[in-house]
Amino acid sequence: MPRSRSIQLPDPVGLHLELDRSSPVPLYFQLAQQVEAAIAGGSVVAGARLPNEVALADQLGLARETVRQAYGQLTDRGMVARKRGVGTVVMSGYVGRSLGLSSLYDDLRRANQEPSTTVLGRRVTPAPADVAAALQVPPGARVLAIERVRYAAGAPLGLLRNWLPETHTDLSATELTEHGLYELLRARGVRLRVANQRVGAAAVGARDARLIGERRGATVLTTERTVYDDNGRPVEFGRDVYRADRYYFEMTAAVSAPGTRSA
Amino acid sequence: MPRSRSIQLPDPVGLHLELDRSSPVPLYFQLAQQVEAAIAGGSVVAGARLPNEVALADQLGLARETVRQAYGQLTDRGMVARKRGVGTVVMSGYVGRSLGLSSLYDDLRRANQEPSTTVLGRRVTPAPADVAAALQVPPGARVLAIERVRYAAGAPLGLLRNWLPETHTDLSATELTEHGLYELLRARGVRLRVANQRVGAAAVGARDARLIGERRGATVLTTERTVYDDNGRPVEFGRDVYRADRYYFEMTAAVSAPGTRSA
DNA sequence: TAGTGGTCTAGACCACAGC
DNA sequence: CTGTGGTCTAGACCACTAG
Numbered sequence: 001m002p003r004s005r006s007i008q009l010p011d012p013v014g015l016h017l018e019l020d021r022s023s024p025v026p027l028y029f030q031l032a033q034q035v036e037a038a039i040a041g042g043s044v045v046a047g048a049r050l051p052n053e054v055a056l057a058d059q060l061g062l063a064r065e066t067v068r069q070a071y072g073q074l075t076d077r078g079m080v081a082r083k084r085g086v087g088t089v090v091m092s093g094y095v096g097r098s099l100g101l102s103s104l105y106d107d108l109r110r111a112n113q114e115p116s117t118t119v120l121g122r123r124v125t126p127a128p129a130d131v132a133a134a135l136q137v138p139p140g141a142r143v144l145a146i147e148r149v150r151y152a153a154g155a156p157l158g159l160l161r162n163w164l165p166e167t168h169t170d171l172s173a174t175e176l177t178e179h180g181l182y183e184l185l186r187a188r189g190v191r192l193r194v195a196n197q198r199v200g201a202a203a204v205g206a207r208d209a210r211l212i213g214e215r216r217g218a219t220v221l222t223t224e225r226t227v228y229d230d231n232g233r234p235v236e237f238g239r240d241v242y243r244a245d246r247y248y249f250e251m252t253a254a255v256s257a258p259g260t261r262s263a
Numbered sequence: 264m265p266r267s268r269s270i271q272l273p274d275p276v277g278l279h280l281e282l283d284r285s286s287p288v289p290l291y292f293q294l295a296q297q298v299e300a301a302i303a304g305g306s307v308v309a310g311a312r313l314p315n316e317v318a319l320a321d322q323l324g325l326a327r328e329t330v331r332q333a334y335g336q337l338t339d340r341g342m343v344a345r346k347r348g349v350g351t352v353v354m355s356g357y358v359g360r361s362l363g364l365s366s367l368y369d370d371l372r373r374a375n376q377e378p379s380t381t382v383l384g385r386r387v388t389p390a391p392a393d394v395a396a397a398l399q400v401p402p403g404a405r406v407l408a409i410e411r412v413r414y415a416a417g418a419p420l421g422l423l424r425n426w427l428p429e430t431h432t433d434l435s436a437t438e439l440t441e442h443g444l445y446e447l448l449r450a451r452g453v454r455l456r457v458a459n460q461r462v463g464a465a466a467v468g469a470r471d472a473r474l475i476g477e478r479r480g481a482t483v484l485t486t487e488r489t490v491y492d493d494n495g496r497p498v499e500f501g502r503d504v505y506r507a508d509r510y511y512f513e514m515t516a517a518v519s520a521p522g523t524r525s526a
Numbered sequence: 527t528a529g530t531g532g533t534c535t536a537g538a539c540c541a542c543a544g545c
Numbered sequence: 546c547t548g549t550g551g552t553c554t555a556g557a558c559c560a561c562t563a564g
Contacts, residue, residue: 026552047495052530063554068531073519076339078457081493084531085562091457091495092399136355193518194341194354200511201464201484219482221464230344232310232354248463251514255456256336258292258532289533315549326535331550347550348543532560541551
C-alpha cells in the first residue's frame with residue numbers, strides 16, 4: 001500500500017494548462033477547450049484518467065465548481081465519462097462531430113475537403129404554406145428562397161434549399177457563394193440557439209437528380225430543418241438533398257440523467 | 264387574480280412546483296422535470312417567460328445555483344433560451360425527441376404506435392472484423408449477434424442488427440421479444456453513456472428487402488451505431504435498416520458556447 | 527477506509543438588455 | 546438605472562467504488 005506520494009494503477013494524466021484570468025473567455029471554458037484539444041490532438045489517449053477535480057482546482061487556483069463546469073462540458077459532449085469513486089476517464093470512439101449548428105460547409109472545411117458552393121437561385125418570393133408554417137410567418141409573406149449546390153472535391157455533394165424570413169432578404173448571391181449561411185447570419189448578429197432536424201431517405205426526383213449529378217430515382221439522404229435564434233424565432237428553414245454515396249450524418253449523443261450532471 | 268403587483272410586458276408565468284427534499288432525486292432534477300412537464304404538457308406556452316432565477320430560488324427555498332442547474336438542463340435540451348437582462352423564454356418548435364439513447368422501441372411506445380418485435384435470429388458467433396473493431400475485441404472473439412424486425416401498427420418498420428460483446432451473450436430471444444435492448448442492458452446494471460451514430464441512405468438488398476416488406480432496391484434509411492458504457496467500453500454495435508416511407512430521424516440540437524452555460 | 531465525483535449553499539461581482 | 550443571467554468562490558455534506 002503506497003504511502004503519500006506514489007501513484008496508483010490508472011494514473012492521472014499530465015496536462016499543461018494555462019489559464020488567462022484577464023481574458024474575457026470564462027475560465028471554465030478555457031479549461032474545457034484546452035483539455036478537449038489535448039484529447040482531440042491525441043496527447044491524451046482514450047481510457048486515460050484526467051486529474052481529479054480537487055487536485056486540478058488546486059493546481060490551477062480555481063474553485064472546484066469551476067473545474068466541474070469545464071469537465072461537465074466535456075461530459076456533455078461525450079468526450080469523457082465520470083464515475084464516483086473512480087475518476088474522469090477519456091472515452092474512446094469520440095467522433096467529435098455531434099450534430100451542432102455547424103453547417104455542412106463548416107464540417108467539410110474542417111475535414112479539408114475544400115467545399116465550394118454554387119448559388120443556383122436567390123429570390124424573394126411569397127412563402128408557400130409549409131415554409132410559412134415553419135418560419136411562423138403568414139402564408140404568402142415575403143421570404144428569401146435560396147437554392148445552392150454544394151461541391152466537395154470537385155463533385156456535387158448535395159442540393160441545399162433554404163428559406164429565410166424577411167429580416168434577411170438582402171443576403172447577396174456573392175456572399176452566399178463565399179460563406180456558409182450560418183456564418184453570414186452570425187456575422188449579422190443572429191445568435192443561433194436551437195435546430196430541429198428531420199433526416200430521412202428518398203428516391204430523388206428528375207430535376208434534383210440532374211442538379212447533383214445523379215440518375216433520377218437514385219437514393220438520396222434528405223433533411224428538413226428549422227433553426228431558431230435566442231429569441232425563439234425561426235431564422236431559417238431548410239430542405240437539403242444529399243447524394244447517398246457521398247454523404248452521411250454522424251453524431252454523438254450523451255445521456256443525461258441525475259448523476260450525469262450537465263455541468 | 265394575482266396581487267396588484269404591476270408586471271411588465273412578457274410577464275413571468277405561474278408554475279406550481281413542489282420539491283421533495285427527502286427524495287433521493289436531486290432537487291435540480293426534480294425542478295427541471297416539473298418545468299419540462301409544464302412545457303411539454305402545454306400549460307406553459309412557447310414564448311412565455313419563466314420566473315427568474317433569484318425569484319424562483321427564493322420561492323422554493325433553493326440556492327440560486329441549484330435553480331440555474333435546472334434551467335441549464337432545459338437550455339441544453341433546447342426547450343428554453345436564456346438571455347442576460349431579459350430572462351428565460353420557452354422556445355417554440357421543440358420536438359422533445361433529441362437523439363438520446365432511447366431506442367426506437369422507446370420512441371414508438373411513447374407515440375402509442377404499439378411497436379412489436381420479432382427476433383429472427385440470436386446466436387453467439389465469432390466477430391467479423393468490422394464488428395470486432397467497433398466493439399474493441401479481437402477479431403473472431405465470441406459475440407452475440409441479434410437480428411430483429413420491428414413492427415409498428417402491424418407493418419414492418421425496419422430491420423435491426425446488433426452485436427454485443429461476450430459479457431451479454433446470455434440475452435434470450437424471449438427477453439428480446441418483450442423488451443427493448445437498451446432496457447434489458449440497463450436492467451443488467453449497464454450504464455449507457457455515449458452513442459456514436461452514422462445515418463445514411465441506401466438501396467436495400469434482396470434479403471433485407473424481403474424481411475421488411477420492400478422491393479429489392481427500394482430506398483432505405485441506414486444507421487450504424489456504437490454505444491459505450493460509463494467505463495468507455497463499447498457495449499453494443501448496431502446496423503439498422505428502416506423503410507424510408509415509414510421512418511425518419513428527428514433530433515434537436517442546441518448550441519453550446521460561453522454565455523450558453525450547460526448548467 | 528480513502529479517493530472520487532454529485533449535490534447544495536450563500537454569498538460576490540460582472541455583463542448585457544431595455545427603459 | 547434596474548433587472549436579468551453569467552461567472553466564480555469557498556466552503557459543506559453525501560454517495561459510490563475500489564483496495
